[in-house]
Amino acid sequence: MNWLTILGLLPLIGSAAVFLLPREKEVLAKQLALGISSLVAVAGLAMATSFDRGVSGFQFVEKYSWIPAFGINYGLGVDGMALLLILLALILTPVVILACWNEAEGGRWSVKTFFALLLILETMMIGVFAATDIFLFYLFFEAMLIPVYFLIGGYGSGERAAAAVKFLLYSLFGGLLMLASIIGLYVVSGDQLGAATFDVSELQKLSLNNQTELLLFLGFFIAFAIKAPLWPFHTWLPDAAKAATPGTSVLLLGVLDKVGTYGMIRFCLSLFPDASKQLGPTIIVLSLISIFYGAFLAIWQSNGDIKRLISYTSISHFGFITLGIFAFTAQGQSGSILYMVNHGFSTAALFLIAGWMIARRNSSKVADFGGLQRVTPLLAWTFFIAGLSSLALPGLSSFVSEFLVLVGTFVRYPVAAVIGTLGIILAALYILIPVQRALHGPVLPGNENLKDLNLREKIAIAPVIALIIAFGFFPQVLLNVINPGAQASVAALNIEGDK
């Protein structure tokens, strides 16, 4: 069974079906999109049950020769990390569709197109994490931009066109650097292996001289650092997240940005181990800057725009993820991968709830809210829990990943870990300040009649909140999947002094 291909094709077919519906059948288009994405989620979870947690290599492997002249294969397969990121995408897509039922109405194009684009995006997300051929990965990496570009530019708010273009240019710039590196690898592989190839496991056998390795590494790394985003490559994100609809932001920050950190592990570490080790300390420093820079700007936004606020918190969180990756320890690596998953859920919750708040109040300014706990208690509670997850409260999922990252970093870079730990104070500030402003205090004029969550919204957010709590106590369910691959990836770096 070609599980991954089927999984990827389902939303694509669904997307075509949604697109072919008559323009005015809006509700049907939504229902169809929801039905298909739910089906895909169930299929994905069913597939995951037969995943073997004991081994580190790729599973559900598919490999067909695609363009033999260039040695390009259609190669798919997942390890624990890829599987969990795909599942994250599969769970969040129906959640987003249900949560953002009415957010396509203000768009430039029809409602059905919005949902068709979401489904196309789902296919791309599956593809990009499942690709084992580097050319195929690149294809998905770039193709992903197209639905996102239209989702932001066509359905967003404010300066949506400008934000979409900024997002596109940044990504294309990074993509070009990566393409150059991919071609470089291809050429070298032709010299060294006899036949040029794009197969990742083949490419790992290359021995590069230091100069070449550093250059090729940087091509990949900058592309991923833009995507992740790592300081100082981040300025596209707050603009994009502010302009995009909340649902788009969820997929953008929750899943698509993970391609950056995923790529660092999958490609940077495995293809360029020496360059990774050489530049590791540099990236550790950039990560620490990201943690604090993102946190301080989030605090700055705690009196500003709620969507920008959340996107800055994410920059801080991505700092933790890259910190863990480049600490090169089992705990750091597993922690970072777990962080990617947990951050997906907590950011999804924050963005969706913020989106509901904004839609109710017709404003995205934190200062316009106030006293929501008395008016819309359920909405306030869900926002609060999502916020607690973002500040990594022990007992919630993000704590485990953040702590693993820090302890994994401490083993190798104690100073960096101590500095990173100070970030948890800032996290409390950037969550509790907006919580106080928006949820506590007297009910501000204009908020008296806001409606609490309706049934659709409750159903959409309940699984996300449930997972945030459940993975706080039972992270081992995920860690068992993550550990073998993560440990293999660290072991492959052959760091001296490690047992």
Add this chain to the structure above:
Amino acid sequence: MNVTSQMLVFLIAIPLFSAALLLLGGRALDKVGHIIGTLASTAAFAVGVIEFLAMLGRAPENRAVTQPLFTWIEVGNFNVGATLLLDQLSVCFVLLITGVGTLIHIYSIAYMSHDKDRRRFFAYLNFFIAAMLLLVLGDSYLSLYVGWEGVGLASYLLIGFWNQKPTYATAAKKAFIANRVGDVGLSLAVMIAFVQFGSVSFSGVAEGIEAGQTSSLALNTLGLALLLAAVGKSAQFPLQAWLGDAMAGPTPVSALIHAATMVTAGVYLISRSHFVFDAASVAQLCVVIVGAITLLFGAIIGMAKDDIKKALAASTMSQIGYMILATGLGPVGYAFAMMHLLTHGFFKAGMFLGAGSVMHGMNDEVDMRKYGGLRKYMPITFATFGLGYLAIIGVPPFAGFYSKDKIIEIALDAGGAKGIILGSITLLGAAITAFYMSRVMLMTFFGAKRWEAGAHPHESPALMTIPMIVLAIGSVSAGFFFNMGDRFINFLSPIFHSGESGHGEKEHLLPPIVVSALALTAVAIGVSIAIAKYGRGKAIPAVAPSDVSLWTKVARRDLLQDEFNETLFMRPGQELTKALAVIDEKVIDGAVRGVGSITLDVASGLRKTQTGFVRSYALWITVGAVGILAAIAVMSL
């Protein structure tokens, strides 16, 4: 040796389940929420008592029981199980938390009866009980951490229970942030423990230290990290500023969380880590210093407060200072710290409930200048509060006499100049305590009526007075009971090895009877001054006089703790935030846009590359790059 119990998990599960039920049940449970909540707390207490009796039935070396639940986190050699541990130390806490907790649940039924959110209040209380039990039952620093933050969250929710009032919401946030600073210490402690010993469980760390696996530098760092955590949670200097503001919470919360239990978690953490501090002399000395400073700091603030709850809060800070100081004095100190912790749990919770009872009868007035002569109108409150008062100032045979006297005694015995300094501080603290507590008594229950118009003080209902009476009985008898035949010390001796250090036979600086005499003299002086200033016939102005010494002014403003934090942290932080916001927009995003425009300019004939704008970006980028390179150089070392 390895005794297990399947019941420990119920201690936590019952109140946790009840909290979830009360929150998710919504308005439908409004009528029964307080009953469910109280029953859950009572059930946890019952489980605690059963476990305690079972423990007493076993030989001293077999008294610890564990309950492994599941593997919580396992990555490589980092392995943390969700395992509960009940030993002589944690059982003291379990009984205190559930016992006093249940009394306070009962009290709250009446105290909160007019609040339309009473169900939510009981949900939070139950959640607190569950989290606090997890804190003391976790068998590793990481499981302790979950309870540690859980009680912090409960405290945040309860301080901000009436958060529609902005100052209350701010007080809640302040408490959380101060605790987060302490959490940095706890996080670091776990990391150090893992790197040094490959384990984060208490037993793993203890064994590692015993096996001599580590350096004294590492041990002292570990100790200081733990002390930072304790300082945050227990409102010790320099992270004490949140406790006074925390009095924004409903009074039963102040009694339970901010007097009897949560704030003493720091004492628990240090006592639990006795194996670290016994081997880390520098960290241990810092513990003593922190305790000594705080006990005076709190006492001085306590003298100047007119708000009855804030006076009691300052007193709590000071009394915990005594406990922390004791934990810094080695094996026998831990046990006496625990003893004072328990007796303090009785008398301070009792007095807070008394304060709540007074507020209940006085239209929620907290200003003692508007009280006066209440003893005739609230006899039970007066009597129970009075017994608590006698206990805290240390009049024999009330509880505080035994526990505080012991701390003064071991402080004097610390040896040399250290002993004399610590002894003097503890004696001075005892005198100040006697003064400010007498002041509270006199201003509230004696003297002329200074009530606001419309005040009709009356005794509180039985649901409130009964818990007060029970706690008063504890305030009277606990010290005597614990001290009889050194039974408390002996009970804890397998944990702290306090028996082995030969307490009792050791040379004393002063004979115990002399110490007691000194302490009683100090108390007598404090009480006398208070009577001279606030006693019969002395006028107490309704508004605090402003022509007071600078010293008093500073004490009224909590020794400038807020000004200190604002100047040192808040304002610089705000400036930095503002600067970074500008840099993000102008420099980083500007540089990107600049590169874009340069490209365009190059294309159109290199017209504008010389503009100051672009040059200033270049300058900023260079400055930043140099800084980053320096940081990388440090990291690579």
